[in-house]
Amino acid sequence: MSKKVLSVLLATAMTAILVGCAGAAPAPAADVAPAATEEAAPAEEAAPAEEAAPAEDVGAGQKVGVAMPTKDLQRWNQDGANMEEQLKAAGYEVDLQYASNDVQTQVSQIENMINGGCTVLVIASIDGESLGTVLETAKAAGIPVIAYDRLIMGTDAVSYYATFDNYMVGTKQGQYIIDTLDLNNAEGPFTMEITAGDPGDNNAKFFYNGAMDLLKPFIESGKIVVKSGQVDFEQVATASWATENAQSRMENILSTNYADGTNLDIALCSNDSTALGVENALAANYKGEYPIITGQDCDVANVKNMIDGKQSMSIFKDTRTLAAQVVKMVGQILKGEEVEVNDTSTYDNGKGVVPSYLCEPVFADINNYKELLIDSGYYTEADLQ
Numbered sequence: 001m002s003k004k005v006l007s008v009l010l011a012t013a014m015t016a017i018l019v020g021c022a023g024a025a026p027a028p029a030a031d032v033a034p035a036a037t038e039e040a041a042p043a044e045e046a047a048p049a050e051e052a053a054p055a056e057d058v059g060a061g062q063k064v065g066v067a068m069p070t071k072d073l074q075r076w077n078q079d080g081a082n083m084e085e086q087l088k089a090a091g092y093e094v095d096l097q098y099a100s101n102d103v104q105t106q107v108s109q110i111e112n113m114i115n116g117g118c119t120v121l122v123i124a125s126i127d128g129e130s131l132g133t134v135l136e137t138a139k140a141a142g143i144p145v146i147a148y149d150r151l152i153m154g155t156d157a158v159s160y161y162a163t164f165d166n167y168m169v170g171t172k173q174g175q176y177i178i179d180t181l182d183l184n185n186a187e188g189p190f191t192m193e194i195t196a197g198d199p200g201d202n203n204a205k206f207f208y209n210g211a212m213d214l215l216k217p218f219i220e221s222g223k224i225v226v227k228s229g230q231v232d233f234e235q236v237a238t239a240s241w242a243t244e245n246a247q248s249r250m251e252n253i254l255s256t257n258y259a260d261g262t263n264l265d266i267a268l269c270s271n272d273s274t275a276l277g278v279e280n281a282l283a284a285n286y287k288g289e290y291p292i293i294t295g296q297d298c299d300v301a302n303v304k305n306m307i308d309g310k311q312s313m314s315i316f317k318d319t320r321t322l323a324a325q326v327v328k329m330v331g332q333i334l335k336g337e338e339v340e341v342n343d344t345s346t347y348d349n350g351k352g353v354v355p356s357y358l359c360e361p362v363f364a365d366i367n368n369y370k371e372l373l374i375d376s377g378y379y380t381e382a383d384l385q
Contacts, residue, residue, distance in 0.1 A: 061093065062091075062092050062093065062119050062120075062334055063092065063093040063094070063095060063116070063117050063118045063119055064087050064092045064093070064094055064095070064118060064119070064120050064121075064122060064330055065095045065097075065110070065113030065114075065116075065118035065120070065121045065122065065123075066080065066083050066084065066087070066094060066095065066096045066097070066122045066123075066148075067097055067099065067106055067109055067110055067113070067121065067122070067123040067124065067125075068080040068096070068097065068098045068099070068124050069098070069099055069101055069106065069124050069125065069126045069150075070098060070099065070100055070101040070126070071098045071100070072100075072101060073241065073273055073297075073299075074297070074299045074300060075272075075297045075299065075317075075319065076098070076124065078319050079124065079148070079149070079319045079322070079323070080096050080098065082319045082320050082322075082323035083096065083122065083148075083323045083326065083327075084096045085323075086320075086323045086324060086327045087327055087330070090327050090330075090331065092330070095112075095113055095116060095118060097109040097112075097113070099126060101126055101240060102126070103126050103127050103130045106125070106126050106131070107130070107131065107133075107134045110123065110131070110134045110135075110138070111134055111137070114134075114137055114138050114141055114143060118143065119143065119334060120143065120144050120145075120146065120330050120333055120334065121138055121143055121144070121145045121146070122145075122146045122148050122326055122330070123145060123146070123147060123148060123152060124147075124148040124149050124150050125147070125150050125152050126200075127200045128150055128151055128152050128153040128154075128200065128201065128202045128349075129153050129154055129200070131152050131155065132154050132155040132157075135152065135155050135157035135158070136155070136157055138157055139156075139157035144159040144160075144333050145157055145158050145159050145160075146158075146159060146160045146161070146162055146326060146329060146330070146333075147160070147161040147162070147163075147354065148162055148163070148322075148326060149162070149163045149164070149203070149322065150163075150201055150202060150203055151163070151202045151203070151347050151349055151354065152349060153202060153349045153350050154349060154350045154351060155349065155351055156351040156352060158349060158354050159333070159339075159354075159355075160329060160333075160339055160341065160354065160355050160356065160357070161347050161354045161355070161356040161357070162322060162325055162326045162329060162356070162357045162359075163203070163322070163356065163357075163358060163359070164317045164322065164358065164359045164360070164361045165358040165359065165360055165361065166203045166206035166207055166210070167206045167207075167209065167210040167346075168210060168358075168360065168361060169206070169207050169210060169296055169315050169317075169361050170206060170207040170208060170209060170210020170211035170212070170213075170270075171210040171211065171213070171214060172210075172315060172361065172362075172363050173207075173210070173211045173268065173270075173294040173296070173313075173315065173363075174210065174211035174212070174213070174214030174215050174268075175214060176292075176294060176312070176313050176363060176365075177211075177215065177266055177268065177292055177294065178214060178215075178218075180292055180312065181265070181266070181292070183218050183223060183224075186223075188218075188222075188223035188224070189222055189223055189224065189225045190223065190224050190225070190265040190266060191224075191225050191226075191227055191258075191262065191263065191264050191265045191266065192215075192219075192224050192225070192226050192264075192265060192266035192267070192268060193226060193227070193228055193230070193250070193253055193264060193266070193267055193268070193278075194208075194212075194226065194230065194231065194236040194268045195236060195238060195246050195249070195250065195267065195268065195269045195270065195274045195275070195277070195278055196208045196233055196236045196237050196238060196270045196274075197237065197238055197241050197270045197271060197274065198237065198238060198239060198240055198241045199233075199234070199237040199239070201241070202349075204233075204237065204270060205233060207270040207271070207296070208233050208236070208270060211268055211270075211294075215268070219231065224266070227253075227257040227258070227262070228253045228256070228257050230253070238270075238274050238277075241271060241273045241274060242273065242277070243273045243274070243276045243277040243280070244277065245277065246269070246273070246274040246275075246276075246277025246278055246281075247276075247277035247278070247280045247281045248277075248281075249277075250267075250277060250278045250281035250282070251281045251284065251285055254281060254282070254285045254286055255285060258286065258288065261287065261288060262288065263288040263289045263291070264282075264286065264288060264291045265289075265291050265292065266291055266292050267282075267291045267292065267293040267294070268294055269293060269294050269295055269296075270294075270296060271295060271296040271297055272295040272296060272297045272298070272299040272301070272302040272314055273297075273299070274295075275293055275294065275295035275296075275302060275311055275314070276299075276301055276302060276305075278293060279293065279305055279310050279311060282310075283310075290309070290310065292312045293310070293311045293312050293313075294312065294313055294314070294315075295311055295313065295314035295315070296314055296315040296317070296361075297314065297315070297317065298314045298315075298316045298317075298364055298369075298372075298373060298378075299314075300379070300383055300384065302314050303364070303369060303373065303379070303384055304384055306364070306365065306366055306369060307366065307369070307384065309366075312365060313363050313364065313365040314363070314364055314365075315361045315362070315363050315364075316361060316362050316363065316364045316372050316373070317359070317361045318376070318378065320378075321359050322359050325340075325357055325359060328340065329357065339355070340357060341355040341356055341357050342356070342357055342358060343355075343356040343357070343358050344356070346358075
């Protein structure tokens with residue numbers, strides 16, 4: 001196949017990407033000091049992702065292993081499909097596997113990828129602490145590893161990390177709450193409950209810290225009141241990001257703290273699966289005015305809830321953009337070129353800082369979801385009916 005034909009195929013697969021990768025996270029509000037942790041470090045500025053190099057430039061027959069955690073969440077199906085489509089369009093053979101949220105299954109799948117001739121591995125881990133041994137095998141075999149969206153911890157076998165700016169995800173959720181309630185000027189107090197992500201997912205603390213770095217000053221001043229008293233990450237984390245876990249916990253919070261008719265003003269939820277659990281709990285057990293509810297991933301069910309007024313916003317991370325960047329990085333690795341990164345200080349996995357490329361998320365709400373999600377081709381009108 002000629003380079004011209006391959007280029008046309010790639011250009012077709014890469015159309016409709018609205019949200020470009022960008023590096024720098026915005027500074028927190030002037031009256032809010034950023035957290036004194038490496039997690040709060042902003043991404044360095046860089047240019048948007050370009051089209052991936054065709055595989056014929058790096059040699060025919062290259063095989064890329066793509067390990068995804070589960071099909072249970074919509075976003076991982078989209079991530080896997082986008083990765084497979086764009087890698088194949090670039091000429092690579094693809095071994096795409098989903099692990100049903102079972103760590104040992106993912107380990108076995110990666111072992112098979114190593115033994116099956118994959119020359120690069122792209123891994124979205126289930127548990128970032130559990131892949132050290134199998135990745136030592138990959139390292140010994142000279143197979144580079146790109147951690148996809150979730151940083152793999154405790155191993156020096158990770159070559160690169162590609163993700164969205166996870167701290168920025170949280171700051172956008174927090175800033176949305178501040179702006180919507182005009183917290184800098186409103187008298188308050190406002191009630192809030194927090195639902196964070198899976199403690200085994202390194203990203204969960206980035207999301208939590210990004211939001212809480214902006215909202216904690218309002219909690220400390222008494223303008224925001226968390227009636228349950230559950231504020232620390234360990235108290236608000238949601239195992240497996242599971243909707244049913246978030247729902248059960250919120251049902252307990254509502255029955256204990258809001259049964260007297262007190263309004264819940266804010267439900268800070270780190271992603272859409274946890275937000276859906278909170279929304280289910282509110283529908284079953286809550287009689288007050290509906291709160292601001294944040295989310296992330298723009299899952300179909302949540303966008304429908306947004307349209308119906310049951311969710312306020314969701315962070316949109318266009319997985320086509322992240323897939324494009326990873327395909328580009330794969331090509332650079334296999335050609336022996338310098339791999340494009342835009343952050344070399346933030347993501348330490350316990351064995352060293354992993355060179356990273358961070359894409360910029362945006363938020364969708366009732367005012368802009370058509371432009372972001374439908375006009376871009378991410379969803380159709382029928383998907384959201």
